[in-house]
Amino acid sequence: MSYWKPEIETMDPKDLRQMQSEKLVKLVKYVYDRSPFYKKRFDEFGIKPEDIKSIDDIGKLPFTVKQDLRDTYPNGMFCVKNTDVVRYHASSGTTGKPTVVGYTQNDLDAWAESLARGMTAIGLGQDDIIQVSYGYGLFTGGLGVHYGSEKIGATTLPAGSGNTERQITLMKDLDVTAICCTPSYFSYLIEAADHMGCSIKDETKLKIGIFGAEPWSESLRKRIEERSGIKAYDVFGTSELSGPLFIECEAQEGMHVWGDMFLFEILDAETNEPVPDGVVGELVVTTLIKEALPLIRYRVGDLASLDTSVCKCGRTHPRLMRLKGRSDDMVIVRGINVFPGQVEYVLVKFPEVSPHFMIVLDRDGELDSMTVQVELVDMASDKLDDYHKLKARLEHELKSILNLHAEVEFVAPGTIPRSEGKAKRVTDKRQF
Numbered sequence: 001m002s003y004w005k006p007e008i009e010t011m012d013p014k015d016l017r018q019m020q021s022e023k024l025v026k027l028v029k030y031v032y033d034r035s036p037f038y039k040k041r042f043d044e045f046g047i048k049p050e051d052i053k054s055i056d057d058i059g060k061l062p063f064t065v066k067q068d069l070r071d072t073y074p075n076g077m078f079c080v081k082n083t084d085v086v087r088y089h090a091s092s093g094t095t096g097k098p099t100v101v102g103y104t105q106n107d108l109d110a111w112a113e114s115l116a117r118g119m120t121a122i123g124l125g126q127d128d129i130i131q132v133s134y135g136y137g138l139f140t141g142g143l144g145v146h147y148g149s150e151k152i153g154a155t156t157l158p159a160g161s162g163n164t165e166r167q168i169t170l171m172k173d174l175d176v177t178a179i180c181c182t183p184s185y186f187s188y189l190i191e192a193a194d195h196m197g198c199s200i201k202d203e204t205k206l207k208i209g210i211f212g213a214e215p216w217s218e219s220l221r222k223r224i225e226e227r228s229g230i231k232a233y234d235v236f237g238t239s240e241l242s243g244p245l246f247i248e249c250e251a252q253e254g255m256h257v258w259g260d261m262f263l264f265e266i267l268d269a270e271t272n273e274p275v276p277d278g279v280v281g282e283l284v285v286t287t288l289i290k291e292a293l294p295l296i297r298y299r300v301g302d303l304a305s306l307d308t309s310v311c312k313c314g315r316t317h318p319r320l321m322r323l324k325g326r327s328d329d330m331v332i333v334r335g336i337n338v339f340p341g342q343v344e345y346v347l348v349k350f351p352e353v354s355p356h357f358m359i360v361l362d363r364d365g366e367l368d369s370m371t372v373q374v375e376l377v378d379m380a381s382d383k384l385d386d387y388h389k390l391k392a393r394l395e396h397e398l399k400s401i402l403n404l405h406a407e408v409e410f411v412a413p414g415t416i417p418r419s420e421g422k423a424k425r426v427t428d429k430r431q432f
């Protein structure tokens with residue numbers, strides 16, 4: 001078992017809480033003195049920095065939300081001078097107007113440190129060759145993982161996204177041992193490699209995948225691991241918190257969220273009160289050491305749960321369990337909440353179909369209709385009856401998970417658009 005910073009990663013939970021407490025008190029003063037945005041927000045809330053004496057007072061602090069970043073676009077929430085900002089990124093704007101985030105040199109170092117801890121925890125190090133197949137550029141994925149990889153002394157292959165055949169060729173020729181990309185892109189890579197006559201499992205040295213930036217399920221993990229022979233790890237982050245930040249350890253039981261850098265809360269969305277370990281609620285994060293763009297009680301927009309018990313790996317920092325989905329990824333069909341992840345969960349159990357799918361929502365008179373376009377892996381059967389049976393089994397299974405009838409429509413292999421980044425899973429044709 002190896003650690004990047006053992007003294008921090010395995011520190012006594014009581015000491016960790018004390019450290020968080022001290023950092024929080026400092027942070028509150030820091031943002032109040034430096035940012036007109038925070039001063040105004042605190043004043044409106046009737047809160048003075050002195051009111052926050054320890055972590056126990058966190059509930060007194062106002063929340064921040066993505067809309068605050070939009071309202072103060074591009075840099076109204078920053079707490080440093082422009083000359084101290086050494087990097088900008090901008091979010092992909094999946095949920096509206098893009099937002100700009102900025103980093104000081106210390107912020108970039110802490111970001112790389114967080115990934116270095118996570119990469120070390122899954123056994124990566126100097127001898128590894130890491131292919132970074134997240135997009136480089138304004139999206140935080142590529143550069144974020146890149147600096148983590150360099151920090152642990154691994155050889156970094158900045159493949160970026162796209163150019164899939166070349167990615168596979170390089171993976172093979174350069175003896176790549178680990179890859180970072182979205183789980184949907186890796187599923188596509190496995191398929192594309194097969195088409196090129198190259199089995200990732202048998203003909204490459206790939207052993208580890210770090211997959212995130214979009215929701216994925218435990219069953220997709222199994223499918224990926226079986227087909228490619230690698231260990232697949234979840235990674236979480238958002239551009240507002242820095243980018244990809246937290247990776248699972250070898251136990252694969254949640255992503256360690258480093259408490260010396262971030263304070264995680266899971267709150268009941270209605271009462272804003274903390275929920276116990278294991279209960280799903282709204283993810284709220286405070287950045288304890290960010291300088292350029294510190295966030296206080298930021299409502300990330302994701303639904304998640306935490307496990308704060310000490311992990312099998314010996315690390316004492318809380319674990320963020322697999323995300324349930326973004327509160328705004330959810331679609332409401334005939335009054336029922338549907339997460340695209342639930343559909344993926346069902347499809348992955350059927351070897352006859354690929355994990356690529358599209359949910360098409362439409363309106364049939366007054367009623368919503370939901371169709372799931374599914375790709376057959378091969379169209380070998382000449383018996384129409386086989387397809388009818390498969391369709392019925394899929395619809396039955398979907399209904400039991402979604403509590404709602406969804407029509408399954410088969411499409412030819414390769415027809416659902418493959419994404420190089422985050423997959424688009426829903427086409428909503430309904431008129432409201």
Ligand code: ADP
Pocket residue numbers: 091092093094095211212213214215216234235236237238239240243300301302323325326
């Ligand atoms: P944008 O909102 O512009 O897409 P980001 O690229 O920073 O911004 O996306 C962050 C979001 O991506 C998270 O809030 C979460 O919803 C999703 N996400 C990232 N990693 C994961 C993961 N491992 N599992 C589930 N969702 C994830």
Ligand code: K
Pocket residue numbers: 094
């Ligand atoms: K997103």
Ligand code: ZN
Pocket residue numbers: 249250251256311312313314315
């Ligand atoms: Zn662990």
